[in-house]
Amino acid sequence: MFRILKNSNNNSSRIISLFNNPTNNVIGSKRFYSIEQLKQKTKNQKLIQWVEEQAKLCKPDKIYICDGSEEEFNRLCNDMVEKGVITKLNSSKKPNCYLARSDPSDVARVESRTYICSNKKEDAGPTNNWMDPKEMKATLKPLFDGSMKGRTMYVMPFSMGPLGSSISHVGVEVTDSPFVVCNMKIMTRMGDKVLEQLKENDSFVPCLHSVGAPLKPGQKDSNWPCNSTKYIVQYPDERAIVSYGSGYGGNALLGKKCFSLRIASAMARDDGWLAEHMLILGLTNDKGEKKYIAAAFPSACGKTNLAMMTPTIPGWKVETVGDDICWMKFGKDGRLYAINPENGFFGVAPGTSASSNPNALKAIDRNTLYTNVALTPDNDVWWEGLSNPPSKAIDWTGKEWAPGSKTPAAHPNSRFTAPLNQCPSIDPAWDDPKGVPISAIIFGGRRSSTIPLVYQALDWKHGTFMGASTASELTAAAEGTVGKIRHDPFAMLPFCGYNMGDYFSHWLSMENKTKPELLPKIFYVNWFRKSPSGKFLWPGFGENSRVLKWIFQRCNAKGMEYADNSPIGIIPANDSLDLNGLDISKDNIRQLFSLNKTEWMGDLKSMREYCKQFGNKLPKEMNQQMDNLEKRFKDF
CATH class of the missing domain: 3.90.228.20 (Phosphoenolpyruvate Carboxykinase; domain 3)
Known part of the structure; x- marks a missing residue:
C-alpha cells in the first residue's frame, strides 16, 4: 500500500490512485514504477521520503523510476520522436542519434539567474548571486507547486564518478523532461546500479528540476517546454540543488556544473580536496x-x-x-x-572538425544527442566549422537556411552529448x-x-x-x-x-x-x-x-x-x-x-x-x- 504523504490533500488521493492502477502508468509498452517499487529497490528512507515530498509538491500525473538501461533510453527517444520533440537522424550516417531544437530563449547557462544560497551572504561571496535560503525557498515553492501537472516525474539516481570510487559521490535528480533523462543517461552513471550501491544510511545530493510548464488536460505540449522565469539554485550548506524554468544543458542536467562544481567545490572545501x-x-x-x-x-x-x-x-x-x-x-x-x-561529453559543436578534433568527430558519430545544430537534406547534422556548408539546411530555429544567410545555421553554443567511452583516444x-x-x-x-x-x-x-x-x-x-x-x-x-x-x-x-x-x-x-x-x-x-x-x-x-x-x-x-x-x-x-x-x-x-x-x-x-x-x- 502506498504510504499517505504528510499534510495530504485532495491531490494526494489522485497520486495514490495512479500509483495503484498500473494500467495508467505506461510509457510505450513499459509500466511505470511506483513509490512502492522504489522501496523495493532501496532501503534509503531519506531518498524515499524526498521523492514523496517532491511528488506532493510538483503534482505529476505519473512517476517513473529510471533504471538507466539502453532499452529505457531508446524507448524514451522513440517516444519523443513520435511526439515531434526530437528528430531521428540518418541511421546510416549517425546511428542512434537525435537532434533537438531548444526554445530561442533557452540556449545557454543563465548566470544572472544562478544563485548560491548559503546561510550567510559572506559565504557566497561577491562573485555569486545570493539570496537567503528561507527567502529563496519561499520564492520557489509556489513555482514548483503543480509545476509537473500533466507530466511525468522521472527519478534518476546517478553517480558522479566511477561506481565504488572513494572520490565519487551520488546524487538523485527528479525532472519532468524526458530529454534531460536521456542526456543524464549519457553524462552520468545512472539508474539501478546506483541504487544498488546506495546503502540505507548513505547521503546523496537531492536535485529537483522542472521545466516549469504544467499541462492542462488536452493541452498540446511544446517541443521545448520551458518558462521565462528561471532559477538555478544551489544550497551548499544543505548539499542540495533546485532548478526551474530551463531545459538546457547545465541548467537542467544537474549533475553537470551544479553538482560537479558548485556543490562539489563546497564539499571539497570542507573535506580537503579539489x-x-x-x-x-x-x-x-x-x-x-x-x-x-x-x-x-x-x-x-x-x-x-x-x-x-x-x-x-x-x-x-x-x-x-x-x-x-x-x-x-x-x-x-x-x-x-x-x-x-x-x-x-557535453561539447560545443561549432568549430569541431576533422582538422580541429578528429577524435571528437569519431566520438559523436553514434549514440549522440545534438542540440541546436543544423539539419541537412539527407537528415544529417552540420555546424559552422565542420566542413563546407551544405547547399541548404534547416537551421537551429527550424527555418530554411542557405550559405550567405545573415544568421548562423547552428547556434554558437550548440552542443553534442556523447558517451565518453566512444572516444577513440x-x-x-x-x-x-x-x-x-x-x-x-x-x-x-x-x-x-x-x-x-x-x-x-x-x-x-x-x-x-x-x-x-x-x-x-x-x-x-x-x-x-x-x-x-x-x-x-x-x-x-x-x-x-x-x-x-x-x-x-x-x-x-x-x-x-x-x-x-x-x-x-x-x-x-x-x-x-x-x-x-x-x-x-x-x-x-x-x-x-x-x-x-x-x-x-x-x-x-x-x-x-x-x-x-x-x-x-x-x-x-x-x-x-x-x-x-x-x-x-x-x-x-x-x-x-x-x-x-x-x-x-x-x-x-x-x-x-x-x-x-x-x-x-x-x-x-x-x-x-x-x-x-x-x-x-x-x-x-
Whole structure:
C-alpha cells in the first residue's frame, strides 16, 4: 500500500490512485514504477521520503523510476520522436542519434539567474548571486507547486564518478523532461546500479528540476517546454540543488556544473580536496613514460580539443580521461589523484572538425544527442566549422537556411552529448576508481595579447596566484558581450559554490597537506595570442603537443633544464620548445613570448581592483604575489 504523504490533500488521493492502477502508468509498452517499487529497490528512507515530498509538491500525473538501461533510453527517444520533440537522424550516417531544437530563449547557462544560497551572504561571496535560503525557498515553492501537472516525474539516481570510487559521490535528480533523462543517461552513471550501491544510511545530493510548464488536460505540449522565469539554485550548506524554468544543458542536467562544481567545490572545501573545471589527459612520450595533466580553461576555450588532441610530435600520445570536470583527492602516497566525475561529453559543436578534433568527430558519430545544430537534406547534422556548408539546411530555429544567410545555421553554443567511452583516444584508466596521479596543472584563457604561449609557476603559491589571475575573452557559452575580457579565476567564476576569496585560501592550503615536491607543477598557456594584424601567432590544435612536451620535460626537471627565468615565471629557454617540422617564423615565436611591461602592469592593476571585492577574505598571499610580480617587472 502506498504510504499517505504528510499534510495530504485532495491531490494526494489522485497520486495514490495512479500509483495503484498500473494500467495508467505506461510509457510505450513499459509500466511505470511506483513509490512502492522504489522501496523495493532501496532501503534509503531519506531518498524515499524526498521523492514523496517532491511528488506532493510538483503534482505529476505519473512517476517513473529510471533504471538507466539502453532499452529505457531508446524507448524514451522513440517516444519523443513520435511526439515531434526530437528528430531521428540518418541511421546510416549517425546511428542512434537525435537532434533537438531548444526554445530561442533557452540556449545557454543563465548566470544572472544562478544563485548560491548559503546561510550567510559572506559565504557566497561577491562573485555569486545570493539570496537567503528561507527567502529563496519561499520564492520557489509556489513555482514548483503543480509545476509537473500533466507530466511525468522521472527519478534518476546517478553517480558522479566511477561506481565504488572513494572520490565519487551520488546524487538523485527528479525532472519532468524526458530529454534531460536521456542526456543524464549519457553524462552520468545512472539508474539501478546506483541504487544498488546506495546503502540505507548513505547521503546523496537531492536535485529537483522542472521545466516549469504544467499541462492542462488536452493541452498540446511544446517541443521545448520551458518558462521565462528561471532559477538555478544551489544550497551548499544543505548539499542540495533546485532548478526551474530551463531545459538546457547545465541548467537542467544537474549533475553537470551544479553538482560537479558548485556543490562539489563546497564539499571539497570542507573535506580537503579539489573539485575543478578541468580536463584530464594522459600524456605519453616517445619512450613510453606517461604523466597525467589537468587543465582549466573557461568554457569554449579549447578544453575538449586539448583533451582529445592528436599530437603532431612523432611517438607522443594523448589519451582522454575527461574534457570538463576534475575531482582530485590525496592518495596515501601524498599525490593528488583525479577522476572525471562525468560519463560523457557535453561539447560545443561549432568549430569541431576533422582538422580541429578528429577524435571528437569519431566520438559523436553514434549514440549522440545534438542540440541546436543544423539539419541537412539527407537528415544529417552540420555546424559552422565542420566542413563546407551544405547547399541548404534547416537551421537551429527550424527555418530554411542557405550559405550567405545573415544568421548562423547552428547556434554558437550548440552542443553534442556523447558517451565518453566512444572516444577513440580514451585512456585505459578513465573509469579507474582509484583515479590517476596528476603531475601538472595548466591554467589558460583566450587572450589575444599580453599572455605568452606558456610559462611555469615559481612555486605552489605563485601557481595559485596564476590560477586566481586567469582572465579570458568571453565566448558564446556564457551570457555577456562576446570578446570582452573578464576575470575568471581558475575558470571557476560561474561555478564556485562559495566565496572566491575562501576558494583561493583553500588552494593555498593544499601546500600544507603533503610534501611540496609531491604537488603538481603549475603552468599557464595561451593558444590565442594574435599579431598586430589580428592573425593567430600559434597554429594550435595538434601543435599544442609541442607545449605539452615542454611541460612534460619540466615535470621531470630537477632544476632549470629547458627553462629561463622571467618576471612572470619560468619560460622556455631558447630552442627548448620542439619546433621540428613546424612552419612558423622566428618573428611569430618572438611575439608569442614577448612581455610588454605596460600591458602586464595594466593586467596587474585590473587584478588588484578585482581582488578588492573580497575584502578580508582575500588571503594575504595574493597581495604578496601581486607585489612580487610588480617588483620583478621593476627589475626587468
